[in-house]
Amino acid sequence: MEIALLPHVDEHTTVVAAEPAAVWRGIGDVLDRSFASVRSARYARLLGCADRTVSGPRPVAEGSTFQGLRVAAARPGRELVLVGRHRFSTYALVFRLDEAGPGRTRLRAETRARFPGPVGGLYRLLVIGTGGHAVAVRRLLSAVRRGAE
Template sequence: MQTASLPYVDVHTTVIAADADAVWRGLGETLDRSFAGAGMVRYTQLIGAADTTRSGPRPCAEGSTYPGFRVTTAEPGRELILQGRHRFSTYALIFRIEPAGPGQTLLSAESRASFPGLAGGVYRALVIGTHGHVLGMRRMMTSIRRRSE
């Protein structure tokens, strides 16, 4: 799957009072915690996700998985790309870490996804249209910032 070919959904950014290494650690800890529950595993099984369990080395590396995602790029302190697919969507979540001034780092999380067919359109309406995705991303970015600082 080519990440760049997926339609753009949105991007969320936050400035974190920490260096890139601390942000990378905070990102990894947050992802591990966010996707650790049995509920997430069950949900990914229900929707037919390609990856339904957590596997691979931690901190994450290419090939590591979270329920619903596979790590396709892991450049510590710089970029993490998670990709996934299930019955209703093919998607990517791209985290970028950049300097933002002395003692500060900019973290961005870009979402891209396609939702083919009628079922995909209904799923998009449920996830994107209800703002559930936005709320989840805001919560995740706040958690990353808190763990990093």
């Protein structure tokens, strides 16, 4: 999947009072907790996600999977690219880590997605248009920040 070809949806940022290595570990921990639940499994099955199991190396690396997501690229302490697809969307969630001063890391989460057809458009309205996606991503970032600090 070519990430750059997916339309930009949004980007959220937080600054973490921790070094990039700690933030990187925090991302993996939060993803494992967030996407390993029974609820996530049901959601992935309902939508027909390509990836429906948690598997692969830990800490996260290329080839690791979560329910609904697969690690397409992993540059520890710098960038984590997650991709996925289901009946209504093809998507990517890209975490980028940048230095933000001594002992501080800027963590950004960029979402890109395509929602084909009328049903995809309705799904986009339900997930993106309601603000639910933005809330979920901000919660992920906050959880990473709390865990790393």
